[in-house]
Amino acid sequence: MFQAKGGGQTKRPSDVPDRRAHALALLRAIDGIGDPAAQGRPGVYLEIEARPNEPFVTKSLDASGLHLLRVDSDAKNEAEPARATVFASQVGLANLRKKVEAFQDEDTQTGRPKNADLVQSIRAIVEAGLRALWRSPSAKFPEDDGATHPWEIWLDRSGTDHFIAQARGIGIRFEGGESQAEGGRLEFPEDIVVVGYGTHAQIAEAVRTFGTVKALAAPTVLSDYFEGLAPEEQAEWARAMEGLLQPPAAADPRYITLLDSGVGLNHPLIRPFLDPADRHAAQLGWGLDDSRGHGTQLAGISLYGDLLPVIQSNMPVQVQHRLESAKIIPDAGQNPHHLLGAVVLKAVNAVEANAARGRTFSMASTTDEDTPHDGAPTSWSSEIDQLTAGVSGNQKRQRLFVISAGNTDQNRFRGGDYLSICDDPDHEIESPAQAWNPICVGACTDKVRLPADLPGQPVAPIGDLSPSSRTASWWRHWPIKPDVVMEGGNWVQDRLPPRMKHPALSLLTTDHQYPMRSLTTTADTSAATALAAKAVTELWEDYPALWPETIRAIFVSSARWTQQMKTHLPANPSKGDFAKLFRRYGYGVPDQARARRSAANALSLIVQDTIIPYRPSDTAGADPVHNQMKFFELPWPRNALRALGTAEVTLRVTLSTFIEPNPSEAARGSKFRYASHNLRFKLNRANENQAQFKARINRLADDPEAEAVADNDGWVYGRNRRDVGSLHIDELRCAASDLARRNMLAVHPVAGWWKSKSTRNVSQKTARFALVVELDTGDVETDLYTEVEAAIAAMNAARVQMVV
Template identity: 60%
Template sequence: MPRDKRHFILNALSKSEKFKPKGQPTTKHPSDVADRAGHAQALLQAIDHLPDVKAEGTAGVYLDVAGRPGEIMVTKSLNASGLSLLRFEAGQPAANQPPRATVFATGDALTKLRQKVDDFATKNRLKKDGTEGRPFNADLVQSIGAIVEAGLRALWRSPAARFPEGDAAVPWELWLDKAQAAGFIGNAAEYGVAIGADRLEFPEDIVVIGTATREALALAVRRLGGVRALAAPTVTADYFDAMPIEEQAEWLDNLAGWTTFQVLDDPGYVTLLDRGVSRAHPLVQPALNVDDRHAANPAWDVGDFVGHGTQLAGLALYGDLTVALQTMQPIEIRHRLESAKIIPDAGHNPYHLLGALTRAGINAAERTADRRRTFAMASTTEEDTPHDGAPTSWSSEVDQLTAGVSGDKKIQRLMLISAGNTVQNMFGNADYLAACDQPDNEIESPAQAWNAICVGAYTEKNVLPAGEPGAPVAPVGDLAPSSRTASWSSHWPLKPDVVFEGGNWVVNGPPPPMRHPALSLLTTDHTFPLRAFTTCGDTSGATALAAKAITELWSDYPTLWPETVRAVFVSSARWTPQMHSHLPANPGKGHFAPLFKRYGFGVPDMERARRSASNALTLMVQDEITPYRLSDSGGSDHVHNEMRLFELPWPVEALRELVNSPVTLRVALSTFIAPNPSEPARGSKFRYASHNLRFKLNRPNESRAAFIARISKVAEQTDDEPIDEDDGWTFGRNRRDVGSMQIDQLTCFASDLARRNILAVHPVAGWWKTRAIENPHERSVRFALVVEIDASEAEADLYAEVQAAVEALNAAQAVVV
């Protein structure tokens, strides 16, 4: 049936429900050591061999604490009483590798730690019946296998291969404790550490760039303290060289004549965070005002002297110009362009905090006016790979900017980032997908950011001109050879989110394969009038196409939040038949992992994203939730506050009439989290995100009370407890419950779905819950639910019944108001 009906928008529809009380939590303990006295004595000797902090007058000492192989490490006591847990790595029992922790200890903390070990050796706790129980401090002391002073490598959070070697002064990314940052920055020069001007501020850290030798930095770290982690500063990756095609002035003139730029009161803007844009091109100039070009550094020229930004501009306005020129149909453009240069004209950015430059570019654009902006960034770095999906300073700042925590204006932002491009020389004679799936081809930073949409590339282009030698690398509908993939399949968000056309490569003789103009995207050239068109592609081109599509979607529904637009856009995506061909005949939930890692949720279907049909409708819900509150017992950790229950307007009668016909329900939940990228938090999705939300659907014949009780139980899930549920969901919780957007679908009998119209949104753990923040009950967050009901080929009028229910609901709300 034609998709010619507007989606339903429902606001503030939910009812608040409190969590049912939970039982007493179970605590895991390390097993008892065989020789209690000997274990304690070994640790006491290790502590006595550490530097005398008080005698040396230093702030403290960094400790490398190794656990016991095969045993759990209880880290709570390593982050108390003057000890600061900076980093934790779980062990690998199969390889006999113990867990490890990096801890900063003050002089007083070392004294207390020594006393705790001594008490473990000699004292036992008394049980309620008066008998002796476990030794004092048993969990802490029996978690520790060895203690030594930590060097700089113990603080290193980038890939090990990136650790600086040699004696030269090099840039370091320094993660400083907020309370001690000013002291370190103010005194670093005395130890030969030059601190740069850029600053990134996170909940527990301030990040700066310091240039120093290893020895100078090691001395400053030891004497001044306050350094929580070290990382490699990053530079932007190279961009491909444009492959020009013959200029044809008649094409340009014709295309300009076919194009109409609508003048709207509230147009959407694609804001390109790139190398600037040239206004000289006649296809770009009508959509880009002279005052809408900016730069992160006011000293930079706002023009495009490299070409990349103008190439993206043409794609963001027109799409692939090859299609526009061949169809010769009128073009109507309703959105406009902005440019914020974040990359200098000559070479790469120097060693800056790239998150700070991104923020500066956004601030420069937003000073002009309040607009609906889609920020598109095709600048990424491979300097910190492999990151395995863990946050970096750049990706964390992107999360802050999108959540409205950072930036001059504290507003939520819609942002797209390219997945990054593969290196052609990595391809041999093997299947190109196998090369793309290699860990060293993982998605580049900051595209792993939770709140941003990561755009990868696929291709429909595989036809070479007659007589051209060579063969296309990728089949139609599969991954573009240029597209990077995720190296992780759980824990961190599913990336990429979607894929768009990125062109294909050609094999002609020995590897590596080469880009070919015929298999690329046609776009605008920055050197006009010397050249009108050039070719572009890869994930940069895909990101520009995605920015065009999502901005047009947002223009259809201008009152939607960025969180909602993201959910509608990504949820509309589907895998192509070629992508599906990589699945077995009857796939289980685990079989979807390679598809998510390559294609995300697939190619967005913009017809589905923008309109409903009589037999396929979309409900868009926008609401708020207060996830946590103070504990009634006064404990340091907060507790879950509420869940939001939705009894949605449901096409009950229409579904009953379909009886046993299969119907697909697809649900997307989207919220923007505030990040906490401190080193201990980087190892947990529950501690990196301010809050984590999940959705649940009632089962057939499940009572409201039973539904609430089930949610109260699963809300206590932790990183160590992957749970799958037999509810018919296609992807399952282990794939779905990651990141700040969850999408899943189920197919069932229509008569069953008629009885499943209660959806719940509830919190699970986040750092707002586990960290002692003030007044958690005053911290509400927005979220969006997008619910699709699709009867596929069945002729049914689901839409009309829901429309009548929504009209009645709106009338009732108007009476209340």
């Protein structure tokens, strides 16, 4: 069944009662601001307030001399309306005035006032003050007491040097040296961040006069500050945050189940979310506490993410999920290698002896004793695939697993290109993270800020792979791993041999030694995995009815490569050039906002369905044959797409299923014999009707390699990257008018070990799958959602089953 994900409210504001009066009020407000050029200023900062309880249409506030800096849309009532902060040049201010005048006097061909969506969503326009640029919690805004305060200043890259030089002339001083290496600035793709010291009046004068500031924030201390505090000071911070905790309000919350070294129960930031009865161990006789510290560190990350910004905010902390602990690492020694899969199985069974719960299993324990495996299954990875598919364990149900990719050996780094070490086959992703069904998490980093008194520089540039993250040694045949990357900290190179890990470039979290130590730091792919478990669980809280296969699809499909990651591609990449990025970063960094939303010009359609892929052959003694194809007529916004004409749009399709593994030696080298079933998706071509589309799929059913050349009609990644593993993602970029005719999607089986004559009751073997279809028109403003919503209602869950 199709459903559209995310808010389905109308995206147009309602008509104002008096069109002319509304326009005149806004024109008076614009004229009252004055001419910035006459005042010797490059422009003016505007604070634009939305009409209460109406959609806030802001796209037109980022064009024609207008630069949209910030939208505060978290307002929950009329007393706190949504607001946008916009920098307007002289031309931009004049253009905004023209838009309002056109609304007042002119109509479109459909009879609506011109610029109606923009103008009718605005209640007021005023010149912005410093608070309109403030991106930190409002409680941290400095007092206007005449004293000098530190300010984190976000600047436009092109005007940074001019701003600093001029601001110094009015008494503002800046922290650190002149460059990023000297600790004086952080450089991002579009911004440069510096810390300036000045009074309210000085900062306001600099902002108003020089027009380069994009945002202001409270300078944050680094994680090493908290790790270096005395025990009593750490405990004071922890107790203060404890008073701000708001435990889950839901009667049946989701759980993150940590398969690790145990979790300490007495920490004040963990105790409210971990019941004593929810601590378990894989082996009888093991203690339930955490003597190693690793599990308690990941518990803090699983609850709060990086504690650094949270503990400083002094704001209420809402956590909707809870924790379970299933100890798989003994307090002393280690598990025998051949028992690793069995230990995890016992831990899962111990946890699931409790009442059925919605769980995300998070495991940051891997082994390098199976390397090199080159992506092929091992006993441990195969057991994880069985548990995930629901064919192992006392409870036979599908499970959502998140597993770390494993860490590199930092002792091998001696300067130079750290990525060459991460890419070395000796540092391939550790078992069991190559398993097909779990989400494998690698590490990236945005942490590049060092303490001012620390020499050296960060190893990884912002937005690239964390130096600790392992990568895939294979580039085809086996699944794309890691699936995603998340923050795992950075290393610092300050001498040779280098000192690597530093608390300032790590994530702040909870310490297992409470009350002796309350806070510590953690990093690497373990921290990244805990962050992913938190994000996945929060997503599942929003969509509790979705299957684990579907949550995996939505979460991984939301990931994108950063601009820094894409610098490793040539100017005009071919499909093969993406292999390097997939091996390092998977699909990139997940975007929780993208995973949750369905905006007017970027929407997602979700399908959850089942398929019986094979049936007995009509020929006695022959292998089973393909049975079903699932055929979906997409509820496309055809009118909106046709109206866009040749404008490029992006279609992203994700197909997710959990396979049952067959790791026998004969099957180990074949993706078609390891997986119980293999599914593929196909989209019809612009000139292909339903009958032609079905015939093409039928030809491919018995020969999945047959479309090596013919399936390259606009897909970005292509079949070599798409048709591996049990999670398939690809993007199609084409003209909107062409996509309007490409509205038929098929899911069909290819070979799997179920399709063998030794499989009993093959016609009763049912596979679940999830489809996520995302359509994005990019910067082109159009309303897709309304038409799709109407089409879904009219089609009544458009779904047609076809028998091959």
